Amino acid sequence: MDCQDVKTYLMAYIDGEIDSQKKSEIEKHLSGCEKCIKEYRSFLKLKEVTEKMKFTDLSDELWAGYWKGIYRRVERSAGWIFLSIGAIILLAFGVFQFFKEFFTDPSVSLIVKMGVGAFSLGIIILLVSIIRERLFLFRTERYREVER
Amino acid sequence: MMDEDKELIFQCQRGKMKAFKTLVEKYKKPAFFVALGLVGNREDAYDLSQEAFVRVFRSIKRYNPEHKFFTWFYTILSNLCKNHLKRRGVQKSHLENIDLAQDVYSPDVILEKNEINLRLWEEISKLPYEFKEIILLKHFHEFSYRKISETLNIPLGSVMSRLYYARKKLKENLKDILD
Numbered sequence: 001m002d003c004q005d006v007k008t009y010l011m012a013y014i015d016g017e018i019d020s021q022k023k024s025e026i027e028k029h030l031s032g033c034e035k036c037i038k039e040y041r042s043f044l045k046l047k048e049v050t051e052k053m054k055f056t057d058l059s060d061e062l063w064a065g066y067w068k069g070i071y072r073r074v075e076r077s078a079g080w081i082f083l084s085i086g087a088i089i090l091l092a093f094g095v096f097q098f099f100k101e102f103f104t105d106p107s108v109s110l111i112v113k114m115g116v117g118a119f120s121l122g123i124i125i126l127l128v129s130i131i132r133e134r135l136f137l138f139r140t141e142r143y144r145e146v147e148r
Numbered sequence: 149m150m151d152e153d154k155e156l157i158f159q160c161q162r163g164k165m166k167a168f169k170t171l172v173e174k175y176k177k178p179a180f181f182v183a184l185g186l187v188g189n190r191e192d193a194y195d196l197s198q199e200a201f202v203r204v205f206r207s208i209k210r211y212n213p214e215h216k217f218f219t220w221f222y223t224i225l226s227n228l229c230k231n232h233l234k235r236r237g238v239q240k241s242h243l244e245n246i247d248l249a250q251d252v253y254s255p256d257v258i259l260e261k262n263e264i265n266l267r268l269w270e271e272i273s274k275l276p277y278e279f280k281e282i283i284l285l286k287h288f289h290e291f292s293y294r295k296i297s298e299t300l301n302i303p304l305g306s307v308m309s310r311l312y313y314a315r316k317k318l319k320e321n322l323k324d325i326l327d
């Protein structure tokens with residue numbers, strides 16, 4: 001093993017992820033190479049220092065509330081779906097009521113009624129979708145402000 | 149363990165909230181601490197890791213059971229964190245003389261706030277994203293090379309070389325306290 005090979009396997013050696021064959025080859029090289037042993041020692045020192053640093057845990061209260069926060073977000077998106085469906089149904093019903101005479105007029109052919117109905121429904125769905133998107137953007141942008 | 153995850157995900161795909169809750173309870177700690185290392189403060193880490201779970205739930209039907217759950221989850225979480233850092237960078241870039249890393253990498257999250265740990269935390273925060281990521285997985289989450297390779301979806305050889313360059317960079321930046 002030369003210095004370049006040692007470089008390749010040095011991390012595995014330090015982290016104990018190496019087979020015994022390579023391990024003894026590295027050790028053989030290290031015992032006779034000043035440059036590599038120096039590099040090895042400095043990596044080892046870094047590993048020691050890094051392993052001592054730990055993060056503080058969250059309070060039990062925050063951990064307990066973790067799932068609730070997720071559930072709330074999932075539920076909220078389900079809420080939006082129902083809200084949209086509701087809005088579409090109510091608006092469609094409103095349009096139907098408003099043009100009731102047209103829709104119940106027997107002299108207008110069914111195909112025209114269906115065309116007007118589909119056209120109105122399309123507009124309503126687009127409208128609801130745009131309003132939803134606007135509200136959502138407003139909500140997230142405001143949230144980002146708070147976050148800062 | 150993998151079969152347990154597969155079963156849970158299968159249940160989630162059929163809309164079972166209880167299974168999703170079990171999945172969240174199982175992975176909430178690694179999720180939070182991974183995010184904490186990447187974005188540096190509790191508030192953002194809490195929020196982003198929760199958001200990752202929400203995205204998991206929304207796209208659970210697209211989950212490929214060939215992959216391990218945590219690998220998939222990690223990709224979602226890591227992307228959220230990366231975008232978050234980018235956004236934060238853009239917001240800060242027009243303000244001069246502000247050390248980007250320092251005001252968002254909170255020293256509060258360090259258990260033992262001695263000089264060495266605080267310096268180390270600061271230097272980790274300044275590492276390029278890919279270096280930071282691999283240092284965190286190795287040291288703070290004690291992942292094996294195999295697990296890192298699965299999580300980052302890179303070959304074992306790349307794990308070793310990336311770890312080598314990441315540690316080398318960190319070591320150079322910490323020269324004054326390591327000698």
Ligand SMILES: [Zn+2]
Nearest residue numbers: 002003033036
């Ligand atoms: Zn050598």
